[in-house]
Amino acid sequence: MAMATAKLSSPATSLLAGGRTRRSAPARRATVIRAAAGSYSDELVSTAKSVASPGRGILAIDESNATCGKRLSSIGLDNTEANRQAYRQLLLTTAGLGEYISGAILFEETLYQSTTDGKKFVDCLKDQNIMPGIKVDKGLVPLPGSNNESWCQGLDGLASRCAEYYKQGARFAKWRTVVSIPCGPSALAVKEAAWGLARYAAIAQDNGLVPIVEPEILLDGDHGIERTLEVAEKVWSEVFFYLAQNNVLFEGILLKPSMVTPGAEHKQKASPEAIAKHTLTMLRRRVPPAVPGIMFLSGGQSEVEATLNLNAMNQSPNPWHVSFSYARALQNSVLKTWQGRPENVEAAQKALLTRAKANSLAQLGRYTGEGESDEAKKGMFQKGYTY
Amino acid sequence: MVSATVLKSSFLPKKAEWGATRQAAKPVTVSMVVRASAYADELVQTAKTIASPGRGILAMDESNATCGKRLDSIGLENTEANRQAYRTLLVSAPGLGQYISGAILFEETLYQSTVDGKKIVDVLVEQGIVPGIKVDKGLVPLAGSNNESWCQGLDGLASREAAYYQAGARFAKWRTVVSIPNGPSELAVKEAAWGLARYAAISQDNGLVPIVEPEILLDGEHGIERTFEVAQKVWAETFYYMAENNVMFEGILLKPSMVTPGAECKDRATPEQVAEYTLKLLHRRIPPAVPGIMFLSGGQSEVEATQNLNAMNQSPNPWHVSFSYARALQNTCLKTWGGRPENVKAAQDALLLRAKANSLAQLGKYTSDGEAAEAKEGMFVKNYSY
Numbered sequence: 001m002a003m004a005t006a007k008l009s010s011p012a013t014s015l016l017a018g019g020r021t022r023r024s025a026p027a028r029r030a031t032v033i034r035a036a037a038g039s040y041s042d043e044l045v046s047t048a049k050s051v052a053s054p055g056r057g058i059l060a061i062d063e064s065n066a067t068c069g070k071r072l073s074s075i076g077l078d079n080t081e082a083n084r085q086a087y088r089q090l091l092l093t094t095a096g097l098g099e100y101i102s103g104a105i106l107f108e109e110t111l112y113q114s115t116t117d118g119k120k121f122v123d124c125l126k127d128q129n130i131m132p133g134i135k136v137d138k139g140l141v142p143l144p145g146s147n148n149e150s151w152c153q154g155l156d157g158l159a160s161r162c163a164e165y166y167k168q169g170a171r172f173a174k175w176r177t178v179v180s181i182p183c184g185p186s187a188l189a190v191k192e193a194a195w196g197l198a199r200y201a202a203i204a205q206d207n208g209l210v211p212i213v214e215p216e217i218l219l220d221g222d223h224g225i226e227r228t229l230e231v232a233e234k235v236w237s238e239v240f241f242y243l244a245q246n247n248v249l250f251e252g253i254l255l256k257p258s259m260v261t262p263g264a265e266h267k268q269k270a271s272p273e274a275i276a277k278h279t280l281t282m283l284r285r286r287v288p289p290a291v292p293g294i295m296f297l298s299g300g301q302s303e304v305e306a307t308l309n310l311n312a313m314n315q316s317p318n319p320w321h322v323s324f325s326y327a328r329a330l331q332n333s334v335l336k337t338w339q340g341r342p343e344n345v346e347a348a349q350k351a352l353l354t355r356a357k358a359n360s361l362a363q364l365g366r367y368t369g370e371g372e373s374d375e376a377k378k379g380m381f382q383k384g385y386t387y
Numbered sequence: 388m389v390s391a392t393v394l395k396s397s398f399l400p401k402k403a404e405w406g407a408t409r410q411a412a413k414p415v416t417v418s419m420v421v422r423a424s425a426y427a428d429e430l431v432q433t434a435k436t437i438a439s440p441g442r443g444i445l446a447m448d449e450s451n452a453t454c455g456k457r458l459d460s461i462g463l464e465n466t467e468a469n470r471q472a473y474r475t476l477l478v479s480a481p482g483l484g485q486y487i488s489g490a491i492l493f494e495e496t497l498y499q500s501t502v503d504g505k506k507i508v509d510v511l512v513e514q515g516i517v518p519g520i521k522v523d524k525g526l527v528p529l530a531g532s533n534n535e536s537w538c539q540g541l542d543g544l545a546s547r548e549a550a551y552y553q554a555g556a557r558f559a560k561w562r563t564v565v566s567i568p569n570g571p572s573e574l575a576v577k578e579a580a581w582g583l584a585r586y587a588a589i590s591q592d593n594g595l596v597p598i599v600e601p602e603i604l605l606d607g608e609h610g611i612e613r614t615f616e617v618a619q620k621v622w623a624e625t626f627y628y629m630a631e632n633n634v635m636f637e638g639i640l641l642k643p644s645m646v647t648p649g650a651e652c653k654d655r656a657t658p659e660q661v662a663e664y665t666l667k668l669l670h671r672r673i674p675p676a677v678p679g680i681m682f683l684s685g686g687q688s689e690v691e692a693t694q695n696l697n698a699m700n701q702s703p704n705p706w707h708v709s710f711s712y713a714r715a716l717q718n719t720c721l722k723t724w725g726g727r728p729e730n731v732k733a734a735q736d737a738l739l740l741r742a743k744a745n746s747l748a749q750l751g752k753y754t755s756d757g758e759a760a761e762a763k764e765g766m767f768v769k770n771y772s773y
Contacts, residue, residue: 237630244623250671281676285636289705290670319675319705 040208044252045292047171047210051131051254052293055360056102058212058325060297061091062135062174064107071331077340081109089115090338091331094349098128100356105133105174105212105325111165122169133172133212134165136204140178149189152177152196155203162207172210172254175200181231181263182221190235198242205252212295212325214256215239219300219381221263225270228260229278236286250290256325257283258299259309264381272305276312289319296322298329300381303355304372305329307362314365323363328380330355336375426594430638431678433557433596437517437640438679438707441746442488444598446683446713447477448521448560450493457717463726467495475501476724477717480735484515486742491519491560491598491711498554508555519558519598520551522586526564535575538563538582541589548593558596560642561586567617567649568607576621584628591638598681598711600642601625605686605767607649611656614646615664622672636676642711643668644685645695650767658691662698669706679707684715686767689741690758691715693748700751709749714766716741722761 051058063071068087069079077083088110104125111134114120125132137154154175162173177193179185193215204211215235217228236257243250260278262270270278283294298306306329313322324330333355338348355376361367424430437444449457454473455465463469474496490511497520500506508518523540540561548559563579565571579601590597601621603614622643629636646664648656656664669680684692692715699708710716719741724734741762747753 233630237627241623241627244619244672284676285674286630288671288674290667 040205041249041252043171043208044205044210044249047131048252048254048292050129051103051172051210051295052321052323053102054321055364056100057323057359057363058103058105058133058295059091059097059101059130059330059356060105060174060325060327061088061110061331062105062107062133063327064135064139065109068107071335072340075335075339083340084109085113085116086340087335087338088113088121090345090348091334091352092121092124094352096353097356098130100353100360101128101130103131103133103172103325105135105172106170107135108165111168111170120169126169131171132169133174134170134209135175136161136165136173136200136209137175137177143189143192146189146192147183147186149180149183149186150178151189151192155196155199158200158203159207162204162209166208170209172212173200173204174212174214174256175204176214176216176256179215179217179231179235180220181217181223181227185231185235190238194235194238194242197239198246198248201243201248201253202246205249210252210254211248212254212256213239213243214297216256216297216299217258219258219261219264220383220385222265222267223263224266224268225260225262225274225278228262229282232257232260232282233285236282240286240288250288251292253291254293254295255287255291256295256297259296259301261301261309264300264383272308272312275309276315279309280313280318283318283320283322287320291320293321293323295325298324298326298380300379300385301329302379303329303332303358303376304369305377305379307355307358307367308369310359311362311365311367314363316365321363324359326359330359332378332380333373333375424591424635424638426591427635427638429557429594430591430596430635433517434638434640434678437489437558437596437681438709439488440707441750442486443709443745443749444489444491444519444681444711445477445483445487445516445716445742446491446560446711447474447496447717448491448493448519449713450521450525451495454493457721458726461721461725469726470495471499472502472726473721473724474499474507475503476731476734477720477738478507478510478514478516480738480742483739483742486739486746487514487516489517489519489558489711491521491558492556493521494551497551497556506555512555517557518555519560520556520595521562522548522551522559522590522595523561523563529575529578532575532578533569533572535566535569535572536564537575537578541582541585544586544589545593548590548595552594556595558598558640559586559590560598560600562600562602562642565601565603565617565621566606567603567609567613571617571621576624580621580624580628583625584632584634587629587634587639588632591635596638596640597634598640598642599625599629600683602642602683602685603644605644605647605650606769606771608651608653609649610652610654611646611648611660611664614648615668618643618646618668619671622668626672626674636674637678639677640679640681641673641677642681642683644683645687647687647695650686650769658694658698661695662701665695666699666704669704669708673706675705677706679709681709681711684710684712684766686765686771687715688765689715689718689744689762690755691763691765693741693744693753694755696745697748697751697753700749702751707749710745712741712745716745718764718766719759719761 140150143151201211526536587597720738
């Protein structure tokens with residue numbers, strides 16, 4: 001059979017039992033790939049563990065200036081730097097936030113901003129044991145050759161961007177690409193999404209940032225939950241294969257999947273239990289236990305839905321930390337309570353803590369849903385939503 | 388943009404206007420619902436049964452030629468009667484089912500009866516042991532590779548397996564190999580993984596739980612890190628292709644080699660080191676949906692194989708981590724029997740002893756007090772062909 005030893009001095013071919021011929025062995029080239037266990041390995045692992053700590057999850061506040069403008073506009077405020085700073089300050093200086101929040105994803109502007117008293121936002125977070133994270137992708141653009149689908153830009157100059165962000169205090173990164181079920185998805189779109197994520201993840205780790213891996217399967221569509229499961233399994237299979245090919249350290253990443261639900265325009269809604277069952281099936285089939293944390297996106301669910309669904313997923317122990325990385329599902333009531341008025345800041349911060357605590361309980365599987373307001377139950381799905 | 392109508396017109400939206408023009412013709416959606424195998428529930432049940440706490444697999448699927456080598460080592464001729472006598476001895480060991488959940492058979496044995504005329508399959512079932520069947524057609528040279536092999540067996544596999552299911556088999560086994568001294572080449576790894584994935588899909592389609600076995604051969608002087616690197620590559624590829632083939636992960640079992648140094652590496656590894664590397668591999672590559680991981684022994688001594696398994700079970704794992712041993716269960720038993728009827732009981736006791744030791748190892752409770760010297764003898768044979 002295979003061994004290239006001894007017997008090479010005998011005739012070039014000899015018939016062995018079963019009619020196999022042993023050819024003289026070609027020169028063997030051994031390529032040893034040194035696994036990119038970069039200088040940051042240990043720190044990546046401990047950062048990921050810290051973010052994936054029990055009873056905690058991520059507050060996503062990385063809205064681009066344009067998107068943040070939409071939020072401000074919804075409460076009648078202009079999209080100015082001062083207003084964005086005021087809003088982020090409200091969120092990041094909430095006392096006790098660190099009990100429920102382990103990481104906060106920032107937009108670049110916010111990473112370099114300070115409070116009105118001159119304290120760096122990054123330091124506010126660190127004081128609360130909240131890891132600062134940073135959005136590093138450069139947004140979605142049309143994917144040529146696809147079925148009207150998108151791809152996520154951002155690899156150019158990513159290494160130096162990540163290195164700079166690390167210096168500024170960021171310890172994890174986030175990159176969001178999307179997959180559209182109504183548009184196929186095409187094999188091309190899935191491959192591009194997965195490959196881009198894998199390359200970004202390797203570069204992020206190389207520069208000290210734990211990559212959050214986010215292929216969002218959009219809610220848009222009238223497909224049923226089985227179809228979502230099928231697509232999710234395909235997407236995650238490809239993502240993990242390419243992550244492995246890129247020698248990404250699985251103990252130093254976090255995932256940010258969409259939950260497995262029916263499409264927004266599907267006639268039947270699914271219960272939290274059905275969502276939990278399908279989502280956990282998907283995770284069990286695709287996510288190796290080396291991955292420390294799975295932080296779900298809310299993607300248009302109402303605040304309460306997002307909490308109920310997370311809670312349903314934590315009714316028995318999982319091999320990974322199953323938690324949240326919510327933007328709208330944590331901020332919606334906060335924003336509406338604040339209305340841009342200084343006198344409302346305390347109440348708005350309280351609203352944030354209420355939602356953060358609810359999701360903290362959901363992460364522990366102990367959420368009961370008593371006392372939730374109507375506002376918190378309002379769905380936030382927008383067809384064709386661009387982020 | 389893609390749609391034909393847009394390309395034919397002279398108007399093409401600029402990239403900046405993409406958002407605005409997005410409401411153009413709704414793309415045709417193609418949805419393909421993949422139907423799970425008709426045997427889905429049974430496959431899950433079978434896999435769970437095999438992967439039950441404190442139990443593992445007795446691999447006794449040696450081809451006639453290989454079984455001949457075993458018999459020859461105790462001075463017996465390679466006749467059907469002798470093979471029957473030996474296999475009867477194994478499957479009739481009283482209480483074997485307490486430690487053994489599955490037995491892999493060679494085709495001849497699946498259709499054989501014991502010397503008392505009882506179907507071997509029935510003996511197994513009565514013992515609470517699920518019968519399994521080797522379904523591959525062996526290794527042959529891989530053209531275009533670096534002197535490596537590939538595993539044949541896909542032709543006619545579906546009908547073969549349907550017949551085996553009729554005969555009482557409920558799981559299948561397919562063993563391919565990867566050789567580190569020979570690279571391994573990308574080609575060899577890809578062929579190994581793809582073959583396994585195709586076999587797995589066909590097996591499930593015919594009611595058999597596939598045991599997925601890409602054996603990374605012990606041969607070589609490489610260190611444990613290199614084995615680890617290759618194993619990560621092999622398993623990443625295997626799972627990717629299984630997913631592509633829509634294999635149901637809740638209905639498969641794995642049969643990996645442990646992560647150890649090569650047989651000719653000057654540095655040896657302790658059971659704790661083997662466990663550390665092997666568990667790390669599993670954690671990085673095996674989704675928790677897979678119910679059981681049944682390690683091959685591949686030339687380790689009986690005691691080594693047990694100690695290594697024990698070290699891997701010192702804390703809870705997300706999958707059942709157990710054994711599927713051939714030589715590491717049979718060696719002492721065979722020698723004790725020596726082909727003599729008067730030694731049958733003693734030989735069966737020897738088998739039960741090893742089976743129990745590995746059962747304890749599966750539970751993480753094995754201690755090596757009282758192990759015989761014979762059991763500690765390594766069984767690595769350089770360039771061993773199975």
